[in-house]
Structures are given as C-alpha cells and as structure tokens.
Amino acid sequence: MSLTESSPVEAARIASESSRQLATLSGSSRNEALDLMYAALTKHKDLILEANARDIKAATKAAENGDLSLSILKRLDLARPGKYEDMLKGILDVRDLADPVGKVSLATLLDDDLLLQRVACPIGVLLIIFEARPEVIVNIAALSIKSGNAAILKGGKESTESFVTISNVIAEAIAKSQVPNASIQLVKTRDAILPLLAQDKYIDLVIPRGSNDLVRHVKDNTKIPVLGHADGICSIYLHSDADQSMATKVIIDSKTGYPAACNAVETLLVDQNALSVQLPGIAEALLAKGVTLRCDDLSKQALQDKLTAAQSALLQDATEADYDTEFLDLTLAVKTISSTPGEATVDAAIAHINTHSSKHTDVILTSSKAIADRFLAGVDSAGVYWNASTRFADGMRYGFGTEVGISTNKIHSRGPVGLEGLTIYKYIIRGNGHAAGDYFEGEGGKRWKHQKLSI
C-alpha cells in the first residue's frame, strides 16, 4: 500500500496498471498476500495502537469542543477489548472464502475445437470512500486483494494517524508478495475525492461506505458506477390474516434490533382490517420497547380505542414526509392501507412501497401463500420477505461470509453484496484458426454446434 501523494489522475492510472497484473495472479498468491498482511498487523499491533491513540487524543479534544460527535469518537477506538483481534480475524475469514475469480459460469462448444467460456474476473479498480472507523481499511484491503481488484482508499480524516500507520504496515507486508504495491493506495486529502470521481477512464466502481450524505455526494459527482445505497427505508405490510404473535415478534426485531441500521424497519403499513385486531397488541409491544409511533388518522383512532389513555398519549401524528423518512432511531411511521373498490389491499400496499421505499428490503406478514406470492412478485426491492424480519438483509446472515455493502442498484449487484459483487466476467474463446465467415446457411456453410457443456 502506498501513500498517494501523486496526483489523483496518476494514482488512478497506476492503480489501473497494477490491476492488470493483480488480475493474473493465482488465488494462492492473493491468499499469500493476506497471510503476510495478517502477520505484519499482528507484529505491529503496538505501533498501530500508538497511532490510534494519537487520533483518539485529537478526537477527544474535538469532542470536548463540540466539534465531533461522541459516536465517532467511540468508533475510532481500536484499543477496545476484542476489536483489534476481530480486525485480524477478518483477514483470515476473507482468505478462507472461496476464490471468486476464475469460476466458469457458461461453457458452450460453438463447433469442433471452438470452445466459448464465460469466466469470472476482477472488475479492475475500486475507489472506496469510507468514514472514520480505522479497522475498515484492513477489511477493504483484504476484500480487494482476495477479489483481485486494485483499490484506492479514502478514509475519514479523524483516523488519519491510524490509517497511515496501518497502510505502512500493509505496504511492507505486500511488498514481500506478488501483489503489486500500487494495488492498494491510500489517499489522505479530502481534496482528492472529486478529481478521483472524474477518473472514469481508470476507475471502474466506487463504493462509498458511510452516511446517506456521503453516498449522495458520491452519486451526484461521478459517472463511474456506484455500488451502495443512500437510504434504507424498509417497510413491513401487516395483512389482516397475520398471526399476531408472529407479527409482533418480526416487527419488534425489525425495529428495535439495531435501529440505526439500514435494514431496520421505518414504515409499518397496516391493512385496514388489522387496525383493531392485530395492531393494538403490536403497538403495545412497540411502546413498551420505547418506540415512538407516528400514526395516520385511522390507525391513531383505532389505537386510541384499544389502548390505555397513558399509552394513547404517546402516539404522535404522522406527516406525509414521515413515509419517506429513514428515522434511524426508535421511531416508526404507521399508515393504514385501504383499498379502492376492485383493488386488493395487498396491491395498495405494494403500490405504496414501490413509490416510497428505497428498494432495500420490504416484508409482508400474512398467513396466505397466495397473498405473499403476490407481494413478493410485485414489490420492486432488493429483498422481499414473507414473515421474516427486515434485519436478515445482511451478507453474513445470507451466508456470504462477508459483506462489501448493500446495494439498491437495479443492475449488477442487488441487496447484500458478497465477494461475487466485486467480479465481472470475460468471454474466452479457444479456437484453431476459426473464421466466423465460414458459418452460414446454405451450401458449403458450416453449422453451429452450440452444445452446452456442464460446468
């Protein structure tokens, strides 16, 4: 890993060059680099924690002056029990994942001695922009090397001392491997971001990991494809036939498991026929957990009829904007779904979600398979669940072993993105002097075999 003091264009060009060499390395060569990284970071723990302590000291001062939030300060700290070890273990976890490069996903014998294969390969150069957490740089470097991609990294300024020290340690380790040094470059100045976002000639994918604002800023300032999500406005639709205790369990988990996560539920859509049946019990459970409910008129009325005066006093009125808001805390917008004549209620719920959700993860709670299937087909989101918590939207929970991010894009990768999302494919043909002009209908023309081979 080199500390890039060269111009952003030059950094991108060198990364592109390195990426070509990196792409030809075997899986074992890439894994060897990860082993060396692991060993070096283990050896230099003290050095890195000293650098981290300097970041913490500066950040503490900034926090005391009110210039930095306490949550950022907390995330900076690599010395918290278990954190450094988790970071190290993450490298070995990535190393042990199946190699995403080289997988053959299509093989067709076009004709005798003319074989077409579609083979997974690295995308090329990633630009990864992330916030203060210093362990992220290790995770990203590991993911990039494992997937054979070069990466340019820009981290939050509060972690600069940690990043620089970690970078130097990683650079020293990589230098002993076959991975080219410029495969992983750290960019220190914020000024470099906009020029880097303009390097669509050299950079193939931008991955912003951080706040909505960061993601939006990146998306608004580049022509390079961006993998990620700005918002996580997830909804749960409660159908009238849902089992109440099942529904309560799923909603409580979706809202209170980790309210600041992008896969937490933000909007509860309630079938009008569930307003006075299932909703009151669910609302009671949510209020007991400290959740603020922002209700439309119908749901508020229904709840006031069933809840105690003390409970009812906690209910708030929803505004239209609440149904487009990612609260990221213990607040839930509640909206009644009434169908128009001839319309199924589930269709009205689907229409709401397709208009207001961020295409992240949406859930239906129902005991009817037919209603569920309609919802699963009709909702245009990366994740559509039946009777399960929105919080399952996560690469580790999906069994991917790691998560590069969660994408709400409509192409390439959608939902939790594993290592596979950092690859594309190339078509390889191996022939024997074959000419395309020899294949035509009629006399003298060769015929295609187009024989699918097992892979």
Next chain:
Amino acid sequence: MSLTESSPVEAARIASESSRQLATLSGSSRNEALDLMYAALTKHKDLILEANARDIKAATKAAENGDLSLSILKRLDLARPGKYEDMLKGILDVRDLADPVGKVSLATLLDDDLLLQRVACPIGVLLIIFEARPEVIVNIAALSIKSGNAAILKGGKESTESFVTISNVIAEAIAKSQVPNASIQLVKTRDAILPLLAQDKYIDLVIPRGSNDLVRHVKDNTKIPVLGHADGICSIYLHSDADQSMATKVIIDSKTGYPAACNAVETLLVDQNALSVQLPGIAEALLAKGVTLRCDDLSKQALQDKLTAAQSALLQDATEADYDTEFLDLTLAVKTISSTPGEATVDAAIAHINTHSSKHTDVILTSSKAIADRFLAGVDSAGVYWNASTRFADGMRYGFGTEVGISTNKIHSRGPVGLEGLTIYKYIIRGNGHAAGDYFEGEGGKRWKHQKLSI
C-alpha cells in the same frame, strides 16, 4: 404501445408503474402478447409498408439534396425481399427463448423454515434510443416484453411514419393481452431525449443502439447506467510461433468479413520476430482483399523487403492516432511489438491492448498454450480469444439466440448481451416469524444452518 405526447417525466413515471405490473406476469402471458404482436404485424403488413414508403419517399428526396446518406436510405426500406418476414420471424424467435425471469440462482436454508432464494427478475424500465432502421422497434418491443421490462423507445426521425404505424399496430395487439399498454411507449420528438435521460428515478437502464456519437452523447448526458459500447477497437496480436495459414485465415476474416461491424479488427500487433516470417504472406493476402495497411517503420521496412514494388507502394505510414482509431472500413493499423529487456513480448502486446483497445474483443495468434493463457488472463476485454476471429463476438454466434447489444462496461453485463442482461435478481426470504436477533453466539442463541440447496 402508446405514442407518448405526455411530458418525458410523465412517460417515465407511467412506464415505471407499468413495469411493476408487467414484472408479475407469467412467461406464458408475456409470450401471448408476442403472439398477438406477430399476428397483428402479419395482418397489417400493407398498412405498414405504405407508411414505410412515405418515409422512403421523404428520405429519397433528402438523399437527392445531399441531406441524407444513401446507406441510411437503404436501411430504411422494409419492402426489400425477405426483410419484413425476417422481422416477423424475429418475434417468434424471441418468444421461443427460455424465460429469463424467475430463474433461481441461489437457494440457502438459513435455518429451519427460513429459506433464502435469489430469483431473476426484470430490471424495470429501459430507455432505448436507436437510429433509423424501422424493424428495430419490433425487435426491441419483443425483447422488452419477453424479459418483463417496460421500455421507452426513441427511433431515428427518418423512420417516423413507419414507427408510428408499427406502434399503433403493436398497441392494438398488446391491448388484447395482459401486458399493460404503457409498457411500451414510443417517443417521437428528439427534444424528449435529454429530459428522459434525466429520469434516473424512473428509468433503470439506457440502451443506445447506433453510432459511436449517439452512444457518447447518451453516456455524457445521464446518470442512468448505459449498456453498450462507443468504440469497437479490436486488436489481433500475432506471436512469432503462429501458424501462418491459420493466422492469415483469422486475420482476413476479422478484417474483411464485415469491416463496418464493431467486432472487426482495427489493429494488428506483430511480434518483431514475426515481421519477416509470417507478416509478409499475411500482408499479401490483405492487400489482395483491398485492405489498406497503415504500418509503423519496422513493419513497413520488413514488408518492403519481401513484397513486390507494386505491393510496397500500397503501404501507408501509420500515425500514433491510428492505434486509437476505429476505421470501420478496409483499413488496418499495423504495429511492431518489441519487448524491453526482461519483458516477454506477449506482455508488451498486452500492455498496448490494455491502453489502446476499447475493451471489446482482442485476439492472440500463437501455437503456445502458455503464451495464450498469459494473454487471455492479462487482457482486460469483454472477449479474449486464442486463434479465432474477432468476428465471433456476437450474441447469435455465442448461442444466445438474440443480442441486445455488445457491452464494454465493467459491471453487470459484458460482451454480447442476451436476454439475461435485461434481468437482475431479488432476494426472497420465506420465514415463519423469524427474528434476526435470535441468532447469536453464546448461550440461548440460535445457530445458522446456511445449508446450500441444489437449484
């Protein structure tokens, strides 16, 4: 198909709405719409050819005035023998392709009664901008409906009469099917393109089908992902150990099969050790086919030593710009590849290609498997071939049954794009009231099964 006279924003919004309904239709419902389209276009052939004749009449006048090229005029003509029938047959060919929607590409039992599946689904709304050929609108409408995507179409103005009549016929046909009318919308005015390119909220993918200029204009003016390629600068690297007759055959096919195609070769890279061995015979064959050779000094010298004076007189001098040029005619740039000390010649060829090619299709001619493998791994292009013509880069030749276009993108779809490229996937979870918070290490925590199921 409706003729959009509404605002571009409104057209895009309606398309998005329709796309949701279209996405839930079964394969047989989508195929039924294709059958109805086929029947209606068969029935109204005379009406459509009359409209086409009006386009031809106007275009002929424009061509006489020098305002339109003869090649455009020729492409306009739907009445040429077999053309209308080919267009009709294309609908049935698309209908008979395997349904790309609903295919399950991953199934994991996360836990008992908690099933995760990754299921192919339509992308949503396509914006397809193409040039004058009137049969393209039928092909695109068929591909969109088959893949469950809504489409907004903008064709070249020279075909307006044909497009409008074809649209009306298709609209009448689709109205009898379950496919929503607004799934396919035709936009008539050129003014609508820029506002449509701004509708990234509603439009998910832009597919420009036409000239480099069109593709560049689209790429420069939208944040929506663009599927396609601006240039097709394909190269062939002739290694010193290549069999001469094999090499000649592949190069002749690659250059002369259809010089205006994006998969025609534009640059021949010649190992310095092949200059006086294989190159002269290859050059003779190319010159005999009327190919103009633009040579660097070394290759020109080598050829002059071996060719007749008359042949040598035909050789032109290459400029640096020739190695970045898509000639689209019978011109071939020739460049000698000399390696620096310690560098393998094939690596110098790879470096040239990764810098100058448009990442479309590049070929190595060699009898060495080791050299070929190095080339296939090192060249970062959608297609990398060993001893086969660049002209194989084509969806029909790959056995995809159809081709949406050829992509030089680094994400989503690369190379010839079949129907699959018009789909993405969603993750579906079917549970039974599962909460993510129940899964954790330690006492009382549930354990993940993460059992891969066969698909």
